[in-house]
Every structure is written in C-alpha cells, then in structure tokens.
Amino acid sequence: MVFAVFAPLIFAIIIPFISRFKRKIHTGWLILPVPLLIFIYFLQFVGRDFSTIMQSTNWIPSLDISLDFYLDGLSLLFALLISGIGTLVVLYSIYYLNKEEQLGHFYTYLYIFMSSMLGVVLSDNVFVLYTFWEFTSLSSFLLIGYWHYREKSRYGALKSMLITVFGGFSLLGGIILLTIVTGTTSIQEMVSKSDLIINSEYFLFILVFLLLGAFTKSAQFPFHIWLPDAMEAPTPVSAYLHSATMVKAGIYLMARFSPIFSEVPLFFVLLSIFGLVTLTWASYMAVRQTDLKGILAFSTISQLGMIMAMLGFGTTYGVFAAVFHILNHATFKGSLFMIAGIVDHETGSRDIRKLGGLMTFMPISATLAVFGTFSMAGVPLPFLNGFYSKEKFFESSLHLEGSGTFVEGLITAAPIIAVVGSIFTFVYSMYLFFGTFRGEYQESELPKKPHEAPIMMLVPPAILVLGVILIGLFPNFFNHVLISHSADAVYGDSVTKKIKFWHGWDSRAFQMSLVVISLGVLLYLTKSKWDSIYSFLPGPLSFNRVYDWIVEKVESVSNRITTFYMTGSLRLYMVLILTTIIIITASTLVFTGGMNFDVNDLAPITTAEIIIATIMALGAIGTTIAKNRIAAILILGVVGYGLSILFVMYSAPDLALTQLIVETVTVVLFLLCFYHLPNLESGTKSFTKTGTNLLISTGYGLLMMLIGISAYNSRFAETISTYFMENTYKLGGGHNAVNVILVDFRGIDTLFEIAVLFGAALGIYTMIKLRQDKGAK
Amino acid sequence: MNNLAILPIILPLLASVIVAFIPGKLNMVRKISQTLSILFLIIVGYITWEVFSNGVIVLQGGGWKAPYGISFVADYLSIILVLTTYVIAAAAVFYAPHSLSNQQEKFYFYTFFFLLISGVSGAFLTGDLFNLFVFFEVLLMASYGLIILGNGKVQLRESLKYVLINLFSSMLFVTTVAFVYSIVGTVNMAHIAERVEAVPAEQQGIITAIGVLLFFVFAVKAAIFPLYYWLPNSYVVPNPVVSALFGALLTKVGIYSIFRIYTLIFVHDTSFTHDQLFIWLAMFTMLFGVIGALSTNNVKLIITYNIIPAIGFILMGIGLYSEDGLTGSIYYLMHDMVVKAALFFLVGALVVAAGTKDLSKMSGVIQRFPLLGWLFFLGTLVLTGIPPFSGFIGKLLLLRGALSEGYFLLTLVALVSSLLILLSMIRIFIRGFWGEKMEGMTSDNRKVHALTIPAIFLLSVSIFLGVGAELVLPYIETISGYLLDRTEYISSVLKG
Secondary structure (H helix, E strand, C coil), X not given: CHHHHHHHHHXXXXXXXXXXXXXXXXXXXXXXXXXXXXXXXXXXXXCCCCCCEEEEEEEEHHHCEEEEEEXXXXXXXXXXXXXXHHHHHHHHHHHHCCCCCCHHHHHHXXXXXXXXXXXXXHECEHHHHHHHHHHHHHHHHHHHCCCCCCHHHXXXXXXXXXXXXXXXXXXXXXXXXXHHHHCCCEHXXXXXXXXXXXXXXXXXXXXXXXXXXXHHHCXXXXXXXXXHHHHHCCHHHHHHHHHHCHHHHHHHHHHHHCCCCCCCHHHHHHHHHHHHHHHHHHHHXXXXXXXXXXXXXXXXXXXXXXHHHXXXXXXXXXXXXXXXXXXXXXXXXXXXXXXXHHHHHHHCCCECCCXXXXXXXXXXXXHHHHHHHHHHHCCCCCCCHHHHHHHHHHHHHHCCCCCCHHHHHHHHHHXXXXXXXXXXXXXXXXXXXXXXXXXXXXXXXXXXXXXXXXXXXHHHHHHHHHHHHHHHHCXXXXXXXXHHHHHHHHHCCCCCCCCCCCCCXXXXXXXXXXHHHHHHHHHHHCHHHHHXXXXXXXXXXXXXXXXXXXXXXXXXXXXXXXXXXXXXXXXXXXXXXXXXXXXXXHHHHHHCXXXXXXXXXXXXXXXXXXXXXXXXXXXXXXXXXXXXXXXXXXXXXXXXXXXXXXXXXXXXXXXXXXXXXXXXXXXXXXXXXXXXXXXXXXXXXXXXXHHHHHHXXXXXXXXXXXXXXXXXXXXXXXXXXXHHHHHHHHCCCCCCHHHHHHHHHCHHHHHHHXXXXXHXXXXXXXXXXXXXXXXXX | CHHHHCHHHHHHXXXXXXXXXXXXXXXXXXXXXXXHHHHHHHHHHHHHHXXXXXXXXXXXXXXXXXXXXXXXXXXXXXXXXXXXXXHHHHHHHXXXXXXXXXXXXXXXXXXXXXXXXXXXXXXXXXXEHHHHHHHHHHHHHHHHHHHCCCCCHHHHHHHHHXXXXXXXXXXXXXXXXXXXXXXXXXXXXXXXXXXXXXXXXXXXXXXXXXXHHHHHHHHHHHCCCCCCCCHHHHHHCCCHHHHHHXXXXXXXXXXXXHHHHHHHCCCCCHHHHHHHHHHHXXXXXXXXXXXXXXXXXEHHHHHHHCHHHHHXXXXXXXXXXXXXXXXXXXXXXXXXXXXXXXXXXXXXXXXXXXXXXXXXXXXXXXXXXXXXXXXXXXXXXXXXXXXCCHHHHHHHHHHXXXXXXXXXXXXXXXXXXXXXXXXXXXXXXXXXXXXXXXXXXXXXXHHHHHHHHHHHHHHHHHHHHHHCHHHHHHHHHHHHHHHHHCHHHHHHHHCC
C-alpha cells in the first residue's frame, strides 16, 4: 500500500526527465500503467470481506508522526475512484493535450496530486493526512495555473490556493487540538476516544476548525467561489480534481470523523444546513451559467452539497445514500466533464449560447451526454445510477429524527429544500444537454467546424457512462461488494440497505421525483420567461466580490498601514522606539513594585557637583538649540569636559584623562569635518515636534534615573570587584586594577574592541577609496 | 579540549585579518575564503558532535576562573546556532563572487564577512553579559562595513539610520549592564542567574524592570514590534549576499540573546514577562511584519519584511516557555536562518534575471529560468510551513504548545499570519514567474545559474530538517529540557 501511494510521486519526479528525452511518444502513454496498476491493486480487495488493513512505517516518532496507512471500505471506495478515474483521465489527456504543450509539467503535477489524494484517503495519522491534504491544494494550484500566461488562470489558481490553504491551516488547528485532547495522532484511536473529545473544553474549536477545513475543500457555501474559477484548468484536471476526487476530500474528512461526533447533534445539523444551502444555491446558480464548464462547476458544488447534507442527516439512510452518491457522481460528472472538453476541443467554444445542434456532428458524444445528464437529473430509468441515489436522497430526507424546535423545523424543511434543489438540478441538466446538442446550429459563431472526436478520446467517457449504466442495472451487486462496506465504515456499524428501482406509486420518494420532473420540465421550457430573476438574486451581490474585496484590501490596507509609520524619518522611528521603551518599562517598574526610590543611602551631593552638573545640563540643552554647527559642537564639548571633571572628583584620574583626550580629539575632528559641510538649516521647528522631543527625552532621563537609583538601593550581593582588587598584583602582576582588567582579566573584551576598530578603520578607508574611484571614472 | 569553545570565534577573526592583507589578489582571496569556510564548517561540525556526545564545553578566558574572567560556553543551544551560522556562511561565500562586483569584493568584503561571522559566533558562545555587548559591537561594525560596500547615496542614508538606532540600543545595553551589576554585582551570566534566583521576592520587581529594559535592547536588534523600523530599508539596499547574511544572522543574534537571558536569568516572573509581554508582542510582530510584506512590490523588500513575522514565531515559543514552545522555537529559529538566506539568494538571482526589483514590471521569468522558479516555489512552501519541510516542524510544535496552554488568539494570529506569508510570497511566484514572458530579461544565464547553486544547497538543508526531522528533533528536545532546567548551565560554568 505504501508503494501504491508513493508510486505516482516517484513517477512525478522522473517525469520531467522522461518527457525531455522521449519527444516522439506522448508522455501520457509512458506513465498510463501507473494508475492502472494501482487500480488493479485496489480492485483485489473489492468484494472480499477483508478486515481493515493497517501498515506502518516510522517517520518522525518524536512527534508521533508515522506513515500509517489504513484501508477500510471508505478508503477503498476513494482509492478506486482516484486510481480508476486517474487512469481514464490520463488516457483522455493524451488526446486532449498535444505534444507541444509542457507535458512534463502537466503530468508531474497530476501525479503529485494522485499520490497526495491517495495519501489523504489512506492515512491514519492526522499529520500525514494533513501533509497530503496540503499537497492536494498545491498540486491543484499548479494545475489550475497550468496555462499561466492567461490572466484568468492565475486568478483562479490564487483563489483556489488561498481558500483551500486557509482551510488547510484551519484543519491543522483542529487536528492539533484533537491530538492534545486525545493524546494520539491516529484517527482510529481518536474514534475510540470520542468521549474525551466531546467532553473537552476545546470541543467547539475542534468542530469549527474541522468544518472550515472540510467546507473550503469541498466547496461548500460560502467557500464555493473558488471552484468555478478553477475551471481555468485543462479539462482533464477539472474532470479529475475538481469533480471526482479532490473536492470530495472534505466529504471524506467529514465521513471519516463522523463516528467521533456520532453523539453530537450540532455536527449533523451544521453539515445538513450547509449541505442543503449549497445544494440549492449552486443548482440555482448553475442554470444561469453560459460556459459549459461553468454549469458543470456549479453542478459539482451543488452535488457536493447534496452529499454533505446526506452525511449530515446522519441516519443509516443518509450515510448509505451519501456513499452511494459519491460513486455515482464521480461516474456521470466525470463523463460530462470529458464531453464538455471534447466539445470545446472540436468546436473551439464552450459558450452554450454559441453552441447548439451538435447532435448531427457529434452523435457519439451526444449519446454519452444523454446518459450523463439524465442520470444527473435523476430521470427514472432503470439504467441510470443517478436516479437511484436521488431516490435515496429523498428517502433519507424523509427519515430524519431529532428534537428541539430548530431541529424539528429543519426536519420539516429538509424534504422541501431537497425537492427545490433537485428541480434546479433537473433544469440545468436539461439545459446542458439540449443547449449543446439540440437546437439550432450556429456555424458563424464557432471558431472551428465541429466534428466527432477521435475514438480514443471517446473511450474514457464511454467507460464512465458504462459505469453509470452498470450501476443502474445492477445496483445491488455494487452495493454488496463495495458500497455497503464503505457505508459501514462511515457509520461505524452495519448499514444494510437494498437498492430497488420500483418502490410503488405510493412511495413518497417517488412522488417527490415526479414533482421534480414535472416542475423541472415546466421551468426548463419557460426558462427565458423567468431568468431575469438572476438580476435580483444574486444581482450584484456575490461572495466573489467579498473575496476580491478582501484580497484587494489586504494589499492596499497593508500598504497604507506600512507607509503610515515607515516614513523613513529617523526622528519618528526614535520617537516610537523610545515611547515604547518608556511606557512599558515604567509600567513594569510601577506594577511589579520594583520602584525603590530612596535617597538616604546615596552619597551626599556637594555644591561643586551641582555646579558642574548644571553646566553640563545647560551644555546639553544648548547643543540642541544652537543655530550653527561649530557652536553646537563646542557647546557639546562642555558636556564632555564637565564629565572629565566629575571623573577627577570621583578619584578616577585615568578615566578623566582618557575622557579629556577623547573629547578634544572628537571636537577637533568634528570641526575639520564641518568645514566641508553646508550650514545647518535654520528651519523653524514646529512646536509639537519640539514638545514631543522634550517630553520623550525628559521621560527617558527620568526613567534611567529611577531605575538607576532603585537598582542601587536594591543591591543585593557583593560585587566581584573585590576579587580584582585583591588579585591585581598577586595574580595579574600589575599595580593598576583597571589596566589589569583590561589586558588580562577581561583581555578578550579588549581584543575584540580592537577588532571593532580594525573594522571601523577599513570601513572608513573603503568609503573614501570607493568614492575616489568613482570620481576617477 | 576546552579551547574548542572559542575556535568558532577566533578562526574567522584570523581569516578576516589574513584576507585583509591581500585585497588585490581577488582570485586567491576567493579561493582562501571558500576553502576556509568549508574547513571551518567541518571544525564546527566536529565541535557540535563533541558537545552533544560529551556535554557542554566551557572555556574560562585567560584561565581566570568564573565569574572573574570571561566564560565561553559552547552549550547545546549556542553550538547548534553556530553550526547553522557556518552552514549559511559556507553557502554565502560561494554566492558572493557571482553577486558582487569585483570592486566590491576587493574592498574587503571577505574581511567584513569573516568579522561578521566571528561576531555572530561570539555572541552565541559568550557566557558574559558585557562580553556579549562587545560582540554586538563587532558584528555591528562588520555589518556597517558590508552595507556601505555599495557606497551609493541610498546605502549611506539607510546605513546611517541603521547605525544610529543600533548605537542607541548598544548604549542602552551598557547602561543596563551597569544596572544589573549594581544589583547582583557580577556580569557573568551563570553567576547573574544564580544570584537573581536568590534575590528575595520583594526586590524582584526592579529585576523584572531591568530585564524588560534588557529585552528592549535585544528587541531592537531582533526586530520585534514596535522596534524594527530600521530593518526593512537597511536590509534592502545592500547586495543580496549581504542581505542574506543580515536576514539570516543579525536579527537572530538578537532573538538568541532574548532566548538566553529569558531562559537563564529572568525566569522569576514568567507570568508577566513571558505570558503577557512576549505573547502580545509576538502577535503584533507576526501581524505587522506580514502586513509590511504585503505592502510592497519590491521583491527584495517582501523577503525582508518576512524576517519579522518569523521573529514573532520564535518569540512566541519563548513566551510559551514550555518544552513544546522552546523546542518549536529553536527548530523554527534554525529553519528560518537557513530558509531566509536561501530566499535572499534566490530573490537576488531573480532580480538579476528579470533586471528589475519591481514585481509589477516582472512576468514570465519561469519560462526562461525554470529552475529558479521552482526553487523559489519550494522556498515559499518551506517558509510557509507546509509539511514535510522544515518550517512545519517548528510551527507544529509552537501551535501545539500554544493550544495546550489555551492561547487561542495567539494560534489564530499565527495561522492567519502563515496564510498571509504564503500570499505575500506566492504573489512573487504568480506575478513574477508566471505570465507572459517579459522583455529585458538578462542574457547571462550562467550567472543566474551560478547564483542558484548556493540556494539549492540551503534548500536541501531545509528539506533535510523537515523530512529528516527525526534525526535532528531529539537533539533539539534535549536543548529545551536543558534550558528549562538551568542547573546544568550554571554548574558547568561556575564549577567547571
């Protein structure tokens, strides 16, 4: 099983090399066997009463992440869909994409996707599942952007990535919470500890996080908006990722986790509500589309909503119907996408307003489309699988239980909403078929003269249609070997349901079907009369606009915020930095009771000190208001010399000497430099600016003083300086403690300070020299 | 054997001096620098192995016993960061010849480069608060030398702001060291830690305040909200190789220092400093950083702004101060150093390839330079924290740490920032690499190619850190346990 999951990935890595060297053969042929073999591998489990299979490989045991692959009925159904439809899609794409395209890229992305999707449905470890989950989003992003020179492809790719990765991160939050609560990373073990999850304080967060992950991936209202734009991908991709497999990952996730939530009505209510809303809204919107793939996209959304709703019903009826429909939807929708691709390929247009009357040119495609669309519409014929699942859907909507006003209201509303959604489904199915294949042929509108597709291109949709018919004819065979196993796995208990074509006239589900068909026909025939309703609902409102608005705003608002404070003004930066430091440090000092302001312990202040300090302070203030550079630096010198006098008074003559020299040299250097500089601008400073400066500098000074005094008063341990005083001569061999500290005790400090000087000297040399060289040029 | 602790500081210092003597012989300088970088990397690799197999290595500088001399402590945390530094240095030294002009190389690029490495390693390895200040000076001076290499008006203007703000923080640093000294009477970090622990509860308030002040010193250097104003422009103006070194190393030294002092010294009031201050600042840092990244069309600036949210993630782990939080934080720190350097390399190559920094003028670069495009895409995934790459491991641990302590807001902010980071990066991919082939792309394919090779090396390291996490993670877990305990550090320095 591990090999089955990773085989496509391995091929994805070598595909670029194959495609480069084998120009003559279409790359697709070379790699076609991969999904086929995987399909055959999984086929061996069908019908066998296998107990679940688990295979483990250690990966990151420290984080409890291991490659645990788990096969039960549910994963088997998905694995078969992924590999089976994968095979057909690869075959189809060989004719759809010609050899001039960048096939290497296409198949690489496609096979990365195949691996990831198999990984999603087979992983038992939540983090491995998450890894594969993100990779399905990424490969979908790359596939949508396959024709990246088109503006719309880029738009669609970004949109799908943002929305699905948003969901992915949300899922990550959810599974981390699950692992914290249950202490395990295995889904199966989580299921067995479901009471821990339900009773945990994080329960609501877990639920919301997981639902967001599933709803974004499976394009549930209002996150469905990415799917129509994802139709920019090449059609094989739409057929594969965006209808048959990837978009069902969210449904898979919900099905997988539903045993955990089996005791939580809220979970099921939410699924049902979102599912039903999605079903109705998207089927309503599908009728409005003019692009063939647009219709199919909304149709897919609506069908996904339907599956979600059935899962949400949570009854044996619902679960069974959901699983059954996953299979049925994959067959008819896959074939319809492929036919849409054929129409596009052979006529050069997908606009249903320009198409029409293609039956005569493309009889085989048309025949296949009849099966697909009628099955989707749920027309009661014994060889259409769509009818059976629609019946099951109605049946499950009638078998709801629950208490509470809201839930009871929902139970009453569910069958009605189901019927309404199905009516629109019927309408767009008819619209899709008749609009394309019947009606008037408009030669002038089409870029190409239409003709039937090459036979091999028709094979994949034909196989899927064959599936539609076979499931329709022998529903209980498929039920027995596959569906019931899958449903059992979801429900966590045995779900035995028979599938019958005829339930009798008095069957409520059948009556609902009749309502759907009669109203559907009526609405279809009168479509032109009522379709102006779309200008009121949704009218200009749409979630696309919300998305566009957010993405656009994220950039413009970011820009506004950032340029607001990143002005390039050093003064502003310093104001902000100092204000932050003052406020936070001062409040810390006050609130932690760190203030220890007590002057008794300080040395008495002499008159001389006061005089010098006053002079220094005046000097410092004078510097800031001096009108002329030379005056400023000279006044600043006062501060430095004052400091050296203070050093003398505190009996540190060597420091005083150093300070004196440094001060003199800097003043002289400054004076030399100023010779080359223009005069100081005497611009009038605004009062607020000066005020702020004054406030901040005073604040900072006060803060330093307070901390200094408090720190002094809180001195706690003897300083290490006694050691230096004692050992300067004894161990250091010198008489001056400062010198011995500098060159011996802490000689490394000095060494690296010298390195700093070395760097500074080279830096200055570089600046001067580089400038001269520039000048020389 | 103890001397191993100081080798990563002394070796590059020597190298820096050696190459300063022969600036004119460029080929020789390059060869020497490249050989030495690899040699140093091997030596540091050996030291790392030594530390992890035989325990912390402590060198008492000049043989003066602690706390009187200067202690160098090659413990698990510092040595692993030194190792990461040398990995990046080795990649950078191969990138430089293709990215810099001959003239820039001649003007002591390699000298400043090795000086920077020496300063960074020193900051990681020193066990002395004042000595840490000295190494900050070293790396500040080296970075200053590197910024002005371009010597344009812009470089000088931005480097001035950079230097002034950093000088201010250095001044504050010295002042704070004086405050610390006046309370506990020592500057040796282990000794400070030991003495702070013994301070009676009613006097701890002032220590917290000084700790906060010291935090701000490092926060300025680490580019934590709201103190990072100096960073974006001063990192954008220099050559990509310099930006890569800065982005990968400089801010990380700041965050490392916070890491060190807030796991070793100031742990007496974590409910305020860690749980409140750090967590809030981490959130703001993530958000404002990524908002900055979304605000511009300058590709280099986008990468630069992305330094800031990463710092937020690391600070978040320090704030959590739990085993998960610290492990995640260290993992994220290593990951970010590597991937930031790689991204700066790639974006440097992109600018060369497209001939512009402006994203709105770029398109279709991938058609001419597919390798570059895919590497950039990969780098984006690594940065965003998509599994199975290195960013994921750290992020997973951080989020797990946050959620298990009930920090929901923090988790949401972290997740939203991740999404926005992805958006800010994928914009470059979609608008710059995808689309119609643009006019004016460079014809110098070989140069672009040469620029991608060091990035390939670094991205391989990132992938290894992700896929091969099991080979690394247990060691990082050792580190977080070691940091939470503190006694091993203190005793190995003071009684060693």
